[in-house]
Amino acid sequence: MNTPLNFTMNFTLNAQSVTLSTAKDPDGHERSLLDLLRNELGLKATRLGCAQGQCGACTVIKDGQAILACETWISDLEGAKITTLEGLGNAHEPHPLQTAFIEVQAAQCGFCTSGIIMRSAALLEHNAKPTVKEIEAALHSNLCRCGVHERVIKAVLLASNGLTTTDHLTQRGTP
């Protein structure tokens, strides 16, 4: 269980290189990426919702894929590229999804929003113009209790290739 003293590991986090002398806790136990982000690196936009991989609140992007930070061990990150909500965009240079979520006001309490945006960003990397059904399928494992699902779908459509909300209506029909 003891880690060799000369052990180091490297990965990229939000386009910056991170070097750790150990991936484990002082007793040699595995630590989650979520613990590292929130409690050591001060990146708190990634949220703890269940710590059981069931809610999606801790979703981040690893090498282009959406993953759950609560069940990702730090020791599996060697050479990986990790992006969190903080690395996706900021007030000066927001990601199109962030702009769209603000425009549509696609949140209420906002606690699930970070995970939902990260999974949507991973979707758009692979599928620049997803259909409503594809968005719903991608986000199926991300829970939201405030009930802003429809606004989220609208915001993701809006962000994808600069679609307008009219396209949303075309795809969803009108209620």
Add this chain to the structure above:
Amino acid sequence: MISETSLPSNTRPLSPSVLANLKKSPTVRDWLDISTCGEVQIHTGKVEIGQGILHAMASIASSQLSLSPHQIKVMAANTLRSPDEAVTSGSLSIQDSGATLQQVCAQVRVRSINAFAKHYAVSIKDVVLEEGFLQAGEHRAPLVSFITTSILDEAVSLEPWDPKQPNIGLKQSDNPKLEETQRRPDLAQKVLGEFEYIQDILKPQMLWGLVLHPRTLKGQLIKESFKAFESFALQITGVTQVVHDAALVGVLAKSEQALSRCNAYLELHTLWDESRSELPSELQNNQVLASWLRSQPLQSQSITPEGVGDYSTARTLNAPNAPNAPNAPNPSKAQSNSTDGALSVKATFTRPYVQHASIGLCTALGHWQGEGEERRLQVITHSQGIYNLRRDLGLAFGLPSQNIHVQHHPGAGCYGHNGADDVAYDAAWLAQFAPEHWVRVQWRRSDELGLSPMSPAMAVEISATASPSGQLLSWETDIWSQGHGTRPGRESSPALLGAWQVDQSSHAAPILVAINAPLQSGGGAERNAVPLYTIPQWAVHNHRVLSTPVRVSALRSLGGHVNVFALESVMDMLAQSLKMDPLTFRLNNLTDPRAIAVLKEVANMSQWSLQQEKQQRERLDSEGWGLGFAKYKNTGAYCAVVAQVVVSESVRVKSLYICADVGHVVHDDGAKNQIEGGAVQSMSLTLLEQAQLGPEGVISKDWEHYPIAKFGQTPQISVSLIDPQQSPSVGAGECSIGPTAAAIANAVSQAISARIYNMPLNAENLLKGLES
């Protein structure tokens, strides 16, 4: 928020709740202050729980002061500075706190204009307030520079502001830009990852705490199991203390990782003997829930046109079986017959226990310092009622209120009385073992779902009659449910879970039996049970279940979810017997023009008549359209919903059309967002949710066992708000819950030509409904 055409006037007499607010917090400065850097600060006792209330408050102040909402800072509530406005609940924030703030800001505006006019020796009539500046001719000055100390120290008027000139100094056209005011600034922070939730707060030298509760209300700590856990935990680097007081166990650590490792152990080992649990096996079977509720010790009360009174004398109508009858009728059996030409319907509806299921975890920070009379407690919490929490913490720890400071900080979405107050107790309890340190306690997912108070299981039986011409003749409702309130701040002992579990000889408090709020405050189990329809003879009997197998309290709309589901189902059943269109039948029995207006508008939006004709003509087996309506609490917002569903093995809600009248609209998009969210949550409660209970407590304590509506299951939603400018603003957060449940139930009934009486409307209950 501010309408494009006109501003709300200040001509109405102040409501009793506003007068009560101003009695407790009488001066302008209690509500509005100017910071040292000239910023307008609003103090409200209401708290942000994800609903956007702080932005709505800023919007109200901005409309009165002609400032952008972004120039106004709404301060987080705390017990040192904020007005005491009890609990942020019941869709009351806008109508109570908002109306008070409107009065305060109107006074500030008028007084500042007077001061400006006097200073420059101009006529008040010539002063214009625009974009935060006072102007008259060549004179121009920022509004805040004229909000003087004497204006701030003045008592707030108890009379409406200047009825003859309601909006003195304001121009109709100078409303802040609509788009800017529609956007909640906190949402931008949340979307950009900049928002600090209570879960994100770190304090210097802070300790991480875990507080472990038994899984049932009567669980006892097993000494050997505790010893084994203690030895395990103390070997983890970072764990500093393992403590217990009777059934309550605590761990203090220097890292969250150390606590995670304790959790891994606790997933495999229990520390409590739960054999004294009083969870009856009937609660695991929703089919016998109604009979179980009826068989409990009950406290009954009746509501009739004469008011609230004694149950035994009020039962005058076609009495259903006595509540304690051993052979109570099959709850899902409806009767419909025709005697003397009048049509009658009798049916029982049920809903199981349901859970809050917030995505975030209840969290609090506690800090003790000092000795003896100087002993002080600080708590940071996402509680809905900071003063009530302070009071109960005082009871629990034997501390005067002035020695306790409670600070609100937003957490994840809150939909009622969840574990926020309980975890605040936990943090305070554990912090006693590490004086001078901040201690942060966060519940685990299993605590969040397994320990938070639930919304009570309910059975509602309705007997109603209507004339052949479609006029309602009589209505009688019986409700069986535990009370819907165990919030702190109301009893002589603390309503805090941990306080019930510590040593009896010190400060242990009795387990509280849930109560219902008085009907004039909206009631609890009986909320929305009184029909808004015109009925010559009616009575509602509320049978409060006095046993407490499971801890329960308020969840969004309280009894309104089940009562509107039942009431509006019966309306459709009567309409069907009468062979009348459900919309026509409702309109025939309503006189309130605002009720009629939302129903007519939702019918327009959904092309109701066209859809009904289509259904009659084509008889599409699997598709149905349904209508639901209620005026929330019978005093709040009017809301009508049309649901379109497709039923195969399960119910899929395709569309929801919603029209609401929330009085004057303070924040248009915010109100719509709340109404949409309420509708989705109601759909989830109605179709999917039921707490699973076992002898050792709550089984549905993870997302796998307590599924909620997911992407792919939610409907398209269209919301329209009627904006009667001169009607007082009321809350929007809960009004769509009951009508959505009812609309779905009625749509399902049309789709499968059978009535489903038991929630959730899942495959199992659908099948049972079809079989009977």
